[in-house]
Amino acid sequence: MLRTDVRVARRRLAGRARKTPVFHTSVDGPDGPVPVSLKLEFLQHGGTFKVRGALNALLAADEGADHVVVASGGNAGIAVALAAAQLGKACTVVVPESAPHTKVAAMWAHGAEVLWHGTSYAEAQRRALTLAAERGAEHLHAYDMPAVVAGAGVIGLELEEQVRGRPPVLVAVGGGGLIAGLGAALGRRRQIIGIESEHTPVLSAALAAGAPVDVSGQSRSTELLCATRIGDIAFDIAQRQRMTALSVADAAIAAARTYLWREFRVVVELEGAAALAAVQSGAYVPAPGERPIVVLCGANTELPAL
Template sequence: MLSLDDVLEAQPRVEAVARRTPMQDSHTFSQMTGAEVHLKLENFQRTGSFKIRGATNRIATLSEVEREAGVVTASAGNHAQGVALAATRAGVDSTIVMPEFAPISKVNATRRYGGRVVLHGVDYSEAQEKAHEIEREENRTYVHAFDDPAVMAGQGTIGLEILDQCPEVETVVVGIGGGGLISGIATAIKAKSPDTRVVGVQAEGASSLADSLQKGEIVELDAVDTIADGIATRRVGEQTFEVIRERVDEVVTVSDEEIAMAVTHLLERSKTLVEGAGGVPLAALLAEAFDYDEGEVIVPALCGGNIDLNVLTTVLMRGLVETGRYLRIRTVLKDRPGALLHLTEILVDHRTNIHAIHHDRTSKDVAMNAAEVEIDLETRGGPHVDDLLADLRDHGYEVEVLV
C-alpha cells in the first residue's frame, strides 16, 4: 500500500514542476461556520488543478523505452492538462482521450500544453476504454488519473504542504472522484499527524465511494450527474479504495445546490474562482455535512479552478437562487391598461431589479380577460424576498415562486 516514503520521494520531482500553492486564512468562512478555516488554494496550481503533481511524478518514473513510446490517458479535463504539460516538459509524446462533452476550455488548454486530444464517449469511463485501445495499438504507457501509486504519491505532496503551512490543523476536507487525491493526502497526513481527521466529500450525483463503503466493496454507478465534472466518475479505483478504507475517517456527500452556493460564496466573498469539484470541500463545511467543534482548525483543499464559462454562468445562477438573490415569479393580471404598471410599482418600491418580464395574453391556463406574467428579479436575499412576496399577496396577487 502507498506509504509516506512514496510521497516523500515524489516531493522533489513534483517541486521541480508544480507550484507550492498558498494557504489562506478565511475570516469570512470562519465567521460563517464557527470553525477556524484555512483554504488550501490548489486552484492556483499550474494548469489550474492538483493533477500536475501526480502526472509529473508518474512520468518521472518512466523507463527510457516507455518515454520513447509515449503516454496515453483519459480525463474529463484536469488530469488531461496535467499529463500534457508534464509530458511536454519531460520530452514525452502524449495522447489524451477526453469525453465528447468535456468543457471546451479544458480541451483547448490540453492542446496548448502539447497533448494530442482525442474526443470519445459521453463520460470518463467511455473515454478510458478508448484510451486503453490506443495503449494497446501504439504500445504507449497508460497514465491512470487516480489508481496508480505514483500518481497518488504526487497528489500526496499537498498533504505535506498543508501540515507545513498549518501544523495545528485538526481536519482536512478533500473532494473525491476516483480517490487519488484523498489517498495521497490521507497517507501523508495520517503518517505525520495521526490525530488529524481526513474527511472525504463526493457529489450526490456521483457518490460511488459512499455507496462502496456502505457495501464493503467497490460499486460502479450506471451514470453520474453533477455540476462537479472534475469528480464525476462512476467508480473509485481498486488501490485508492483500500487506502481510503484504512486512512480516511469519514466520507460525506453534498448536493449540486450546495456546491453552487460554495462556488458563489468563494467568488463573492474571497474573490477566489473554483470549479465545482474545487468547491466541494467547502460545500460540505458550509452545509454541516460532517460534525465539527467550535473553533476547530479546518482546511478545505480547493483542488481546482478550471471552470468553463458557460458552466460558471449556470453555477452562479444556481447559487444566487439558493441564497434568495435571484427570484422568478408567476402571477395573473387583469388584461387592462395599467395592470402591469401597478405590479411593477410594487417591485420598484421594494427596490428589486427586474431582469426580465414575459407577458402572455394567450395562455390557456388563464381567463380570456387576463394575462399571465413571469418576472425574473434580482433581490437582496431571504428577508427581502419574504417581505416582497407578502406585500404582493396583500395587494391581491396570487404569486407562484418558480425558482
C-alpha cells in the same frame, strides 16, 4: 502506498510543482462565521492538483517512453498534457463526448492530441488502454496509479508544515487520487474527510459495500463529470484509515463556488468548491475551536458560469 513514496515524490517534484499557499480566514456557515484554512491548490500549474501526480508518474517512468496516453474527463488530461510538454513527450488524451470545452481547449494549449470516445469516463478509459497498446505508448491512469497518488500526497506534506496542530482535512473525492495521496502522506495523524457530489457518492458506496462499486448517478453539470467508481488504491487507504465520506448537493457546491468569487475573487471549478460546500451547507460541522483545512483543488472553469 506508503509515506516514504510521497517523500520520494516530493524530492522528484522539487522545482517542478508549486508549493501552494494556505489562507486562514472565516467563511459563512449555516449558523454564522466558520474559521477555515483554505489550501489554495487551484494555484498549481495547470489549475489543478493533478499536475503533481502526472509529473511524478512521468518522471518515475522508463525514460525511453516518448508518448503517453491518458483517459480523462478534464483535469487529468490537462495535467498529463502539461507534464508531457515539460518533459518533451507526446501526449494523447481520450475524453468522453461530454468533456467540457474549456478543459479540452487547455489540453490543446499544452500540445495534446485529444480524441473523443464514448459517453463516460469508463468508456474513454477502455479506449485509452487499447490505444496505448496499439501505439506502444505509456498509459497513465488518471487517479488509480501509485506514482500519481504519491504525487498528490505531497499536498499532505506541505500541510504539515503550513498548519499547526492536527485539524481535519476536507477534500473532494472524484476518483480518489487526492484523498488516497493525503491518506498515504498523513496516515492517521489527521482526519481526512472525503466530500462527494450527491450524484456520485463513489466512496460512500464503496465503504458500504466493502469494495469499489459502480455508481450510475448523473449531474446536470459537465464540470462535475468524474469517475463513477472509486479507485482501488483510494478504497484500500480509506478503508484502512476509516475515512469519513460526506455527500453535498450540486446546488450547495455551486453556491460555494459563487461565494468564493463574490467574497474573495477566487475562481474555482465546481469540484474545486465541493469541500467548502460541506462547511457552508452544514454537511460538516466543525467541533468547537476547530479550524478545518479545506482543499480548493481546481480552477478550470468557464468564467461566465460565475
